[in-house]
Amino acid sequence: MRFLPLAGQEHEAVQETAEGGHAEAFDLGEMLSHHILNAREYEFPGFVWHMPQMDPIHLGGMTIDFSLTKHTFLMLVAAVITLAIGLVVARTISRRHVTAAPSGFANAVEAMVVFFRDDVCKGNIGHGYERFAPFILTLFFFILTMNLLGLMPWGGTPTGNISVTAALAIITFFVVEISGFFKLGAAGYARTIFFVPPGTEGVWKLVMLLVMTPVEFLSKLTKPFALAIRLFANMTAGHMLIFSLLGLIFVFGNMAYTRWVVAGASFAMTTAIMMLELLVAFIQAYIFAMLSAVFIGLMQHEH
Amino acid sequence: MTANTWNGVAGTLALISASPLALAAQEDHGEGGGWDALFSVDVGLMIWTVLVFGVLLFILGRFAWRPMLTALDAREKGIQDAIDEANRQRDEAQRLMAEHQAQLADGRRQAQQLMADGREAAERLRKELEEKARAESATILDNARREIGRERDAAVETVRREAVDLALAAAARLVSERLDGERDRQLISGYIEELGRGGAEA
Structure with missing residues (x-):
């Protein structure tokens, strides 16, 4: 397998040859990796933005690169959009619609906020959910915006990057564990790791402790891991599917008549998958936020 | 691929x-x-994510979710209050309605009672008056009868006295003309005695 360079110019060259009828030069894999993977430049129609780079920081044997990348940039865009929507809607609701429901976009956001407050936070966390509602809401709207950015023309989805989803999952992990620690106390929290099932006697206590402790410990780590992988895999898979279907046009680009049939079918399929992806963008954001609430609730009600 | x-x-x-x-x-x-x-x-991107999410959570939590949730709570409370108030007013209205109906029924009952009482009183009064009139007329009749009786007795007495006087006058004339015997004298006084006894009897 060949490591593909991510440089934009090279990709453009490949596309040009594909459009020029030399389909054997078109590499679908390269096209996919180019659109899905992170990059250090951002392609707009007509020009390529080479993002400003900085030298990686070496910190205790780890090399950390804070340079702006495509996904970092998109994440910042998503954050700005989320902020703008949140602040504008909050302003609309708290200034003008305290007594009556707002209409239009603010109402749509409000419906989601109410749903998350009542069904996700209150339903899963229960008593004391108010402290977690902002966290769950921020998770949902931030992830949703990032997911939807992937469906925009010239966009891309930061949630299709494992680093982003892993970081979000790690945040959830710490929120779950730290809030659990404060709620249960040191002894209560320790029991969520060193677990002895009630009703065991004598030597069986030790046996169960030895068996259950790794299980409990793993279950704590599996939850955020599953969160990260689920979101990442769903977003990546959807985009792979879309680009693969579009790529078929170029794969069949040198066939006289077939290419039109393929192009038509590809167009129809892509549109259908795009619709599905719109749904998936919402569903995955919802699942991430909802499962976070579930994990927080499980931890809060551990006895 | x-x-x-x-x-x-x-x-x-x-x-x-x-x-x-x-x-x-x-x-x-x-x-x-x-x-x-x-x-x-990409650790750099992960740190970026944590930072961006942290800032987002802070700003949105403070300036978006909190005012939004507060406003929603206020609205929901307002709606709940309105519902409660409406229920309260409905209950109040029903209570007042029941009260008014009770009062109305009471009034009607009282009116009927009054009417019945009035009718009864009138009847009683009528009967009383009738009774009184009847008693009075009876008294008057009685008095009249007694008066008539007395008058008749007086008249009878007068007639008897007149009759005696007449008889005496007649007798005196008769006697003055031809009465001179002892036997005649005895006959007349016996007769008069008999009359006086009969008059006392009558």
């Missing part, structure tokens, strides 16, 4: 079998990182 796809599958399997921390160590992406860049962990 197939080669790359299989590579992706292999990468997924590798990721599943490895812990995230181990992946952080083999961080290797950027120029020349093909499909394995898909699963490489």
Whole structure:
């Protein structure tokens, strides 16, 4: 397998040859990796933005690169959009619609906020959910915006990057564990790791402790891991599917008549998958936020 | 595509079998990182994510979610209050309605009672008056009868006296003309005696 360079110019060259009828030069894999993977430049129609780079920081044997990348940039865009929507809607609701429901976009956001407050936070966390509602809401709207950015023309989805989803999952992990620690106390929290099932006697206590402790410990780590992988895999898979279907046009680009049939079918399929992806963008954001609430609730009600 | 796809599958399997921390160590992406860049962990991007999310959570939590949730709570409370108030007013209205109906019924009952009482009183009064009139007329009749009786007695007495006087006058004339014998005298006084006894009897 060949490591593909991510440089934009090279990709453009490949596309040009594909459009020029030399389909054997078109590499679908390269096209996919180019659109899905992170990059250090951002392609707009007509020009390529080479993002400003900085030298990686070496910190205790780890090399950390804070340079702006495509996904970092998109994440910042998503954050700005989320902020703008949140602040504008909050302003609309708290200034003008305290007594009556707002209409239009603010109402749509409000419906989601109410749903998350009542069904996700209150339903899963229960008593004391108010402290977690902002966290769950921020998770949902931030992830949703990032997911939807992937469906925009010239966009891309930061949630299709494992680093982003892993970081979000790690945040959830710490929120779950730290809030659990404060709620249960040191002894209560320790029991969520060193677990002895009630009703065991004598030597069986030790046996169960030895068996259950790794299980409990793993279950704590599996939850955020599953969160990260689920979101990442769903977003990546959807985009792979879309680009693969579009790529078929170029794969069949040198066939006289077939290419039109393929192009038509590809167009129809892509549109259908795009619709599905719109749904998936919402569903995955919802699942991430909802499962976070579930994990927080499980931890809060551990006895 | 197939080669790359299989590579992706292999990468997924590798990721599943490895812990995230181990992946952080083999961080290797950027120029020349093909499909394995898909699963490489970019610590810089992770820190970016945490920072951006932290800032977002702070600002949104403070200036978006809190006012939004507060406003929603206020609205819901307002709606609940309105419902409660409406229920309260409905109950109040029903209570007042029942009260008014009770009062109305009471009034009607009282009116009927009054009417019945009035009718009864009138009847009683009528009977009383009738009774009184009857008694009075009886008294008057009685008095009249007694008066008539007395008058008759007086008249009878007068007539008897007149009769005696007449008889005496007649007798005196008769006697003055031819009465002179002892026998006649006895006859007349016997007769008069008899009359006086009969008059006392009558």
